[in-house]
Structure formats: structure tokens, C-alpha cells
Amino acid sequence: QLQLQESGSGLVKPSQTLSLTCVVSGDSLTSTGYSWSWIRQPPGNGLEWIGYIYHTGSTNYNPSLKTRVTISVDRTKNQFSLKLNSMTAADTAVYYCAREVRGPDAFDIWGQGTLVTVSS
């Protein structure tokens, strides 16, 4: 059974860089037909897609965050990572990693989410 688990810094100072990792267990992230996404949700608000990566390393980012985002993959560790620089209070959110099924482009497996707070 595929599971995703986020880890990383829960408290980030303004202007600094957020680093999160999503470990994939129960299957390989090189399986065909899937991409691997980051999605965030500010407290009490809706969902925002940040971007995805294929196991090949090809990426697609939300233009609203494109200048600040880097998503990378480590196939040897079966994990993918998110870096978001120049953090502000507006970036405070629960960050989820998720598997995306190509075709319907639906997120069928989600991590539990990790709260990231931007504060000095």
C-alpha cells in the first residue's frame, strides 16, 4: 500500500528557504502513469497546487510561485523534495505531498501534511 510522508522544517524565518521532503513507501516513484506533486493549504483556506515532478526529473510549476520554487527527485531514496525561497507570512500553510494520476490528473494518494509557519 503506497504511503507518502512529509518531513522538514516546521518553522521558517521570513526571507529564508523552506525545505521539505516526501518519502514514498510501498511502491516506486518511477512507476509509469504518475507524477508527484506538492500542494498547500493556508489555515482555514483552500488548496493551492505548487508543482509536480516526474521520476525523470521533468517539472511543472504554478506560475504564481515559479520564481521561488524548486522540486527535485531522488530515485535512489524514493523521495522528492520541495524548496521554496523568500518565505513570507503568506506562505504559512499545511504542505502536502501527493501522487497525481496522469490522465484525469487527480491526486489519489496524499501525505498527512506538515504545518509550516513563517515567523521570526
Add this chain to the structure above:
Amino acid sequence: DIQMTQSPSSLSASVGDRVSITCRASQSISTYLNWYQQRPGSAPKLLISSSSTLQSGVPSRFTGSGSGTDFTLTISSLQPEDFGSYYCQQGSSTPWTFGQGTQVEMK
């Protein structure tokens, strides 16, 4: 970006009620529309993909319909475990976007 608008933003209903939530896209997305349920403190759960394809393990009281710009999620008989928030999401073109959510509360 394709804007997704859900209505209503919230609703109050009783166990056994029939509930419908609508989602409208700012342009045609064919049937590239997915629905999620989110309970407080939990990650979203995929209920329906491609407008009407029920995910494995999701009760048959959930149905999805629509194409183009207008979509509906219907719960035929609301159960206690169905209370929470529901989101639509378009998978037609990136950036993938979500509706603002509909909160289903107990009357």
C-alpha cells in the same frame, strides 16, 4: 488560469438528506473534473475523478456528473461521516486549480 467556483460555500443538512454541490469552471474543461472530501485535521481524499468515476472504496451514495463548465457532486443520503469540506479540482490544464470549497455542516 482556469477559475473554479463552487456553490454553496457552506450548507447545513441532516442525516439522510440529499445534498448537491456545484462547481463551475471559467472555461470548458471537458470532464477533467475531480472531487475531494476533507475532514478536519486530515488530508483531502479523492472521491470522484473524470467527473463521474467513483474511486475504489467510496460509497455509492456519492455521484458526480457534468461536462464542459458545469459539474455536480451529489450525496444521495447524507451520513454522519460525510460532514466536512468538499473541493473540486480541474485537471484540464496547468496550473491545476481547486474550487474554494463547500463546508457541509450538521443541521
